[in-house]
Amino acid sequence: MFGDLADLYQEVILEHSQRPRHGKRLACFDASAKGDNPMCGDRVQVFVKHAPDGAIADVGFEARGCAISVASADLMAEVVRGRSAAEVKEIAGKFRALARTGHSGNPDDEALEALQPLAGVHSYPSRVKCATLAWHALLAALQGRKEASSE
Amino acid sequence: MNVMRLPKEPAAKTIADARADFPILGEKVHGVPLIYLDSAASAQKPRAVIAAMVETMERQYANVHRGLHWMSERATDAYEAARVAVARLLNAREPEEIVFVRNSTEAINLVAHSYGRGVLEPGQALLISEMEHHSNIVPWQLLRDERGTGLRVVPVTDAGELDLSAYERLLAAGPVGLVSITHMSNVLGTVTPAERIIRLAHEAGAKVLLDGSQAIVHRPVDVQALDVDFYAFTGHKLYGPTGIGVLWARRELLERMPPFLGGGEMISEVTFERSRWAPVPHKFEAGTPAIVEAIGLGAAIRYLEEIGYPAITAHEAALTEHALARLASVEGLRVLGQAQDRGGVVSFAFERIHAHDVATLLDRSGIAVRAGHHCAEPLMRRFGLDSTARASFALYTTSGEIDALADALAKVREFFH
Ligand SMILES: Cc1ncc(COP(=O)(O)O)c(C=O)c1O
Numbered sequence: 220m221f222g223d224l225a226d227l228y229q230e231v232i233l234e235h236s237q238r239p240r241h242g243k244r245l246a247c248f249d250a251s252a253k254g255d256n257p258m259c260g261d262r263v264q265v266f267v268k269h270a271p272d273g274a275i276a277d278v279g280f281e282a283r284g285c286a287i288s289v290a291s292a293d294l295m296a297e298v299v300r301g302r303s304a305a306e307v308k309e310i311a312g313k314f315r316a317l318a319r320t321g322h323s324g325n326p327d328d329e330a331l332e333a334l335q336p337l338a339g340v341h342s343y344p345s346r347v348k349c350a351t352l353a354w355h356a357l358l359a360a361l362q363g364r365k366e367a368s369s370e
Numbered sequence: 371m372n373v374m375r376l377p378k379e380p381a382a383k384t385i386a387d388a389r390a391d392f393p394i395l396g397e398k399v400h401g402v403p404l405i406y407l408d409s410a411a412s413a414q415k416p417r418a419v420i421a422a423m424v425e426t427m428e429r430q431y432a433n434v435h436r437g438l439h440w441m442s443e444r445a446t447d448a449y450e451a452a453r454v455a456v457a458r459l460l461n462a463r464e465p466e467e468i469v470f471v472r473n474s475t476e477a478i479n480l481v482a483h484s485y486g487r488g489v490l491e492p493g494q495a496l497l498i499s500e501m502e503h504h505s506n507i508v509p510w511q512l513l514r515d516e517r518g519t520g521l522r523v524v525p526v527t528d529a530g531e532l533d534l535s536a537y538e539r540l541l542a543a544g545p546v547g548l549v550s551i552t553h554m555s556n557v558l559g560t561v562t563p564a565e566r567i568i569r570l571a572h573e574a575g576a577k578v579l580l581d582g583s584q585a586i587v588h589r590p591v592d593v594q595a596l597d598v599d600f601y602a603f604t605g606h607k608l609y610g611p612t613g614i615g616v617l618w619a620r621r622e623l624l625e626r627m628p629p630f631l632g633g634g635e636m637i638s639e640v641t642f643e644r645s646r647w648a649p650v651p652h653k654f655e656a657g658t659p660a661i662v663e664a665i666g667l668g669a670a671i672r673y674l675e676e677i678g679y680p681a682i683t684a685h686e687a688a689l690t691e692h693a694l695a696r697l698a699s700v701e702g703l704r705v706l707g708q709a710q711d712r713g714g715v716v717s718f719a720f721e722r723i724h725a726h727d728v729a730t731l732l733d734r735s736g737i738a739v740r741a742g743h744h745c746a747e748p749l750m751r752r753f754g755l756d757s758t759a760r761a762s763f764a765l766y767t768t769s770g771e772i773d774a775l776a777d778a779l780a781k782v783r784e785f786f787h
Contacts, residue, residue, distance in 0.1 A: 221731050221735070223734070224730070224731060224785075228727075233786065237722075237786075259741070259757070284726075286786070287726075346726070349726070
């Protein structure tokens, strides 16, 4: 009945939205920021723990939102582990392109491969922000801000 | 009065015929027929409204109240005829009590500005309710922040009704200047007991503004029988165009209130020392008004008069009853509110599926619903939710469309399992 919606709500997305692995506040964290989308009321808070070398050791989040925003936050938490702030920034940029256009420009990139299930949002313009919300919050946290600026 | 003639339609239209008057309802979305259940956000337009607007622009358009030429006189007549139609709709004492504004939001802001800042006395508080649309909350907060005016909020019961005993207590808790309450909730569909609200407010010496944005679409409104003081509604929900709304107020109130916006059209004399205001309602209509849109609203009102409120109310009551029964049998679905008196608006939520996902799935079946907080965040919080999906019904809605909604919702639940 919902035909092509399987592109948007892929199994991976449903799985991550219903049973997020990182959907919790970290017991101790070094940085945290909130993001919210006043248009639809989605809210996310991201928590970051750094390793001694400054790379990301762990990311957790608390989210109230749709399946896309929760799954995206969960996939993000997985992908950014062990990466530096500079790398995260680069991935975030490519992910934004992926969400908006369906292409990331570099299909071999390992991080983006993991984010590929979210490519389907590009055909739902009103849902692109759901997918990018957690990334905005994460970037804000890495820059020492408490709140993501909306796009 | 020389009223612009509109294409004559056969008299006494039935509800069943009416659907064919709305061209957009024949459209397809995602390859399937559109099922439009978002009329509470904005209603679709019948051909009569579209035709009146096109005809105005093609044959009788000029600025109003200014030109001494034929075209301007015709446009002015048509614009003023729309005011007469609104006065008839509300059973106002006279057309001069009708102020054209852009929408309900502007109507309420006008009252907050001109009554709130110009007439309300120091020490008089404002009373609103927990089920207001943001447009009946924020203008009063602005007034409170500027003037320190007290702002009290009447709570809503678990059934989604106004808590009347709390209302009486809040009225008694100190002088109240104005009660501003919705006549029908855009989230719960609850129709508020306007007569009682007004009687109690008047006994306490307060004036009453009713936000009729939703109510007037579903129920006949008689401002004299209600004995209300201000009534606001927006044209685009009443099958009219966007950009036109109405504030009705008793003439004596309009006369006591200072202007809202200043400019052309609203003055009788201007010198650099001072200006004198035009008589009501023009005092409140600064600048070139939404001429074509007002004429479109007039056509919408004439269209509604042809069908008649009794038929509309009966049709929507049957639809709402059918919807409540069908939605109650969808597993895992919670319907908000069980008000005794309710109109054709139903909000619902699944325990574990977000309203936006529900709306996206329904959309792919051609079903348009609204999802989110419906500009009523305090009410959402009252029911412990961030968002709901909402189906709303209009005179053109069919019970088959409601069946399609219920069937699709059952499939949504399967999809997310
Ligand atoms: C109860 C209620 N009040 C006010 C409004 C505001 O209407 P508008 O946006 O046309 O000013 C709406 C509609 O959104 C409404 O449902």
